[in-house]
Amino acid sequence: MLAFNLRHALLLTPLVFAANSHAASFDCAGASSPVEKAICADPYTSSLDEKLGKLWTTTLAQVADPQALKADQRLWLKKRNQCAANGSCLRREYLMRLKALEYVTKPFSWDATWKIIPWGVSSAAEITTRRLDATHIAFDISASNGGNSGDMDGVATIDGDVAHFEGGSCTLKFSAFNGLLDVDSDGGDGACGGGMGVYYGGRYVASEQPIAIEYDLLSLGVVHTQQEDQTLRTLLKSDYQTLLQNSGSMATGENSIDVPEGEVNELWLRGLATSNAAILMSAPGGRIWLVLLVFDEQRKVRARYYTNVPKWKTQVPDVLLAWRERLAGNTTLPLDLMP
Incomplete structure (x- = not known):
């Protein structure tokens, strides 16, 4: 294995390339903590860790105050480690850290x-x-x-x-x-x-331009696994981005009688609880049910129902129906059964 110079080591420790199928900035064969195991277990998070390792090497040599950056890295490590095995938390921390290192070498000015x-x-x-x-x-x-x-x-x-x-x-x-x-x-x-x-x-x-980070439903904690995220990408197609934009807030929903083992979460854009909202239910075996509110061409709200469970394609589980009826109140909220 190839060791990096300690002077450039990410996380202020010696780094090595992982000797397994997942790249990382440390030796996954020796991973012992929950956070290390979680990084090594997920190819995407592992790739973020490797990218951060490479960026750290070049950034440390270019910043105006390397010692301050090292101290900041130690603080970030503590925050990252609080994620433990939470993959969503880890992804978000890495994405935000990578973005910070992209800009940290710029000269500082109060103007x-x-x-x-x-x-x-x-x-x-x-x-x-x-x-x-x-x-x-x-x-x-x-x-x-x-x-x-x-x-x-x-x-x-x-x-x-x-x-x-x-x-x-x-x-x-x-x-x-x-x-x-x-x-x-x-x-x-x-x-x-x-x-x-x-x-x-x-x-x-x-920056004069807004800062964009490539968040996905997994990094935001809406889903728990890469499989669930991919399932929704395949199922929703362009509506995946609609759901992503609606994930500003999330709260646990009521339990379903139709699907007792289902985990139910209500999502909405903070401050717009009745606009472009969604309710998502997932169950073991990668099963997904979703009702998503969208605007039609006349800017009227309607609901779209998605599921990857064949027997539920033409009927909507109780808890999702109740959610739709609660939002509709005395108005009409059309429901489209999506393929």
């Missing part, structure tokens, strides 16, 4: 436009900062999460690599980190003027 690295498909935030003098910056924040949004502006006081703002019950801390901007928000989501579920805190990169 910039910043975009948040999103933790999901329905969250976004932008900050513009402008240096006023040696000790102050003006800032303007706009953020959203689904149908909810918030914005605020103000002047923060610079102290070294950090700028502080206090206004009423809202406090913000802007921390310069190599080419990135970390924002810590205190006082709750409403204290700084944001709507429910809207937060300004997070890691931002200098």
